[in-house]
Amino acid sequence: MSELPHRVRGVDHVAYPTFDPAGTVRFYRDVLGFPVVHSICAAGWGPERHPDFIHFFFDIGNGDRLAFFYYFGLEPFGGGPQGDAYSRFAEDVPVYFIRSRHLAIHVDSEEDLLEYRRRLDGSEWPVEMQIQHETIESIYTHDPNGYMIEITRALRPVTPQEDLDAALTIDALVDVVSGPDPSMAALLTRKAELIVERAAAWEEQHAARATAEQASVPEVARP
Amino acid sequence: MTTFYVLDVPENVSVATVAGQGPDVTVARVGPYFEISAPGAIVVDRRATGCRHAVWYSCVAGLRGARVTQQDKDALRVEPV
Incomplete structure (x- = not known):
């Protein structure tokens, strides 16, 4: 067991690329209601060949942020018929593996979980699954970039x-x-x-x- | 002796209770775990436990002198190695 002092304070930001910034803003800001809290307009990135880009951040609660990169003129990369804007997979890659990497955002109550369910179900990105796991209950959908997003609540405190x-x-x-x-x-x-x-x-x-x-x-x- | 362990949390209590109703099954405790033992096989009926999917498939915490030969929608079966 580690005896090292535990000094970190949660997620500052997690970042994903997007080829659909308009859909991304509709999904996170307009459907889910996550405020835009920061953005950077970068003309390239120094001397190397690098596209101009917008780096923009949504508040996902608790001061934590979900960020995106949109690169002007960049086209999606190949790799297979499955996956998301970042990773493409061949047809034979099992879906459980593809879904294993996802972002889960916490809410405090069933009421809050159902509020986000209502927001998603009234949008282009309705809830695909609602599941009670061992000690949490979650809803899932995929954002406009194909990233799997989970919103979850604890069914009871951890013992x-x-x-x-x-x-x-x-x-x-x-x-x-x-x-x-x-x-x-x-x-x-x-x-x-x-x-x-x-x-x-x-x-x-x-x-x-x-x-x-x-x-x-x-x-x-x-x- | 066939022994398996189940963590004592609210979702798992029915697993130990139903297991303990089997013939020659004893349920003891080691710290916060139920220690479920029998001279032969131990069979737990899924429906009798009322466990939902995720709880059922993650309820076994440890195996001593034992192996799981069935853990599906009907039953958990633990047999001597």
Whole structure:
């Protein structure tokens, strides 16, 4: 487990190229209501051959931003019939792989999730799926550039034991992918060893921490 | 002995409960995990758990002396290695 101080503060911006800036602005600003918060008009990029471009940013909440590059005169690149403005894939590439890279934007409540569903369903880019996963509920669509966008809410707060479980999963994963034949069976077998080694001690420490925190709360503040 | 582990979170509780109703199945705890064991195979009926898709296919946290031989829309079956 890392003991390094954790100083980062979320997403400053994530950036994608677009060949359809008008559609991109309609989708993010006019349909979803994400404000345009910054843009750069760049005449080339110094001495190298580089097209003039517009770099523009939408506020996706929490001070985080989704940015695009539009390059004047640039035509889409080839590569196959599937994919998006950035990546094109051959016909035989499975859709689960293509969809694995996506942007998920957080909302706080079911009401907010359904509000964005209403906005999308009234547009050219209606919701394609609404799914309850293990502990989150999400809606999905593709933006005018073909990028998959997810909007998601938590069905409940994450519990402390899920952090332990994640740590054990990742330690087991790192172990099994270093071995000769990575598989789910190998991972779950290794993870069971880690559960036996570490889970009981974790629970004792967690209980002790919770007791200490409770003791530090003034009597009047307790429910 | 066939043993598998399930993390104790609200979505998974029914998996341990239904598993524990099987013959010779014992459900113990190791930290925040249910430890579900039996001398032979352990079978959990999917519909009896009421688990939705994503919960059902990610409910197994660990396997000891065991392998999953079925995990589909009908059942989870864990057998001795």
